[in-house]
Amino acid sequence: MAxxxxxxxxxxxxxxxxELTGYCYRMLGSAFDADDAVQxxxxxxxxxLADFEGRSALRSWLYRIATNVCLDQxxxxxxxxxxxxxxxxxxxxxxxxxxxRRPGTAWVEPVLDRQVLPEDADPAERAVIRESIRLAFIxxxxxxxxxxxxxxxxxxxxxxxxxEVAQLLDSTVASVNSALQRARATLAAAGGVLDPxxxxxxxxxxxxxxxxxxxxxxxxxxVRLLHEDATQHMPPFEMWxxxxxxxxxxxxxxxxxxxxxxxxxxDANGSPAFAQYKPSQDGGRLPWALHELExxxxxxxxxxxxxxxxxxxxxxxxxxxxxx
Numbered sequence: 001m002a003x004x005x006x007x008x009x010x011x012x013x014x015x016x017x018x019e020l021t022g023y024c025y026r027m028l029g030s031a032f033d034a035d036d037a038v039q040x041x042x043x044x045x046x047x048x049l050a051d052f053e054g055r056s057a058l059r060s061w062l063y064r065i066a067t068n069v070c071l072d073q074x075x076x077x078x079x080x081x082x083x084x085x086x087x088x089x090x091x092x093x094x095x096x097x098x099x100x101r102r103p104g105t106a107w108v109e110p111v112l113d114r115q116v117l118p119e120d121a122d123p124a125e126r127a128v129i130r131e132s133i134r135l136a137f138i139x140x141x142x143x144x145x146x147x148x149x150x151x152x153x154x155x156x157x158x159x160x161x162x163x164e165v166a167q168l169l170d171s172t173v174a175s176v177n178s179a180l181q182r183a184r185a186t187l188a189a190a191g192g193v194l195d196p197x198x199x200x201x202x203x204x205x206x207x208x209x210x211x212x213x214x215x216x217x218x219x220x221x222x223v224r225l226l227h228e229d230a231t232q233h234m235p236p237f238e239m240w241x242x243x244x245x246x247x248x249x250x251x252x253x254x255x256x257x258x259x260x261x262x263x264x265x266x267d268a269n270g271s272p273a274f275a276q277y278k279p280s281q282d283g284g285r286l287p288w289a290l291h292e293l294e295x296x297x298x299x300x301x302x303x304x305x306x307x308x309x310x311x312x313x314x315x316x317x318x319x320x321x322x323x324x
Contacts, residue, residue, distance in 0.1 A: 022116030027070040029080035031111035041066040079142040083233035090242035093250035100238035107235040113267040130270030140192025152183040223248040232303040287314035
């Protein structure tokens, strides 16, 4: 993503950019909104830097600004969601299921690991941070009121002390602890549990077979990689599918235009992911979808395919505009 006017800011501010992006992404559920929030945070900090005079740690001061920016952005907004959050029953694998579509602002959006994961974290810390940007956790966070969301992220993910969070929010330790208890209960009910799960070495073979089956468009082989009750959804459409057979039926039916695509491995939301490029009329391949996979027990349990229908997703994530 372009840095815009922040390019010329004090290096002391810019060195916090990546972790602030991760924080704002968890708060807002959108990498693009997070980028805007961090831009605003850094500009506000730059304007106030002369008066800062080390009254508190620079990092804490930046988080205070970022929190206020995010709370302002969230004021009056509907929560972002994933298609499975909106409908309790799966849809049919037929083209008519594409009739229901919502704008991008309705959905939790993806983020690339390289945008938010610290380079210098130890393996244990990195595993927790990766888990805290998984789609299921980000979607669950959106159920929390904004201030509770900030408290939970600061306490549970970033490991701030209660008094530090209270100072940041101009609150009390008792209020912070109470907010954290309520946030934990809501998050657990929404399925947002932090459970770091490193990718098993055997899973790499599964991912290789996923690419091979998809690029050959061997749907029988593809379906064999899925759990019987695997699920898939495709924002910005409201539809979602359950069952390996229905996912396979979709791919040989309405999804058959994906034939002859190329997949490029990326890492997104702490999960294995692939950027899909679909054939174009000029012989090249253009952006179509970002696939994020949930792997469990040696098979694929869930596929989220973020469709790039307006040619903006790949560009904003800094992915190639075409593959020849």
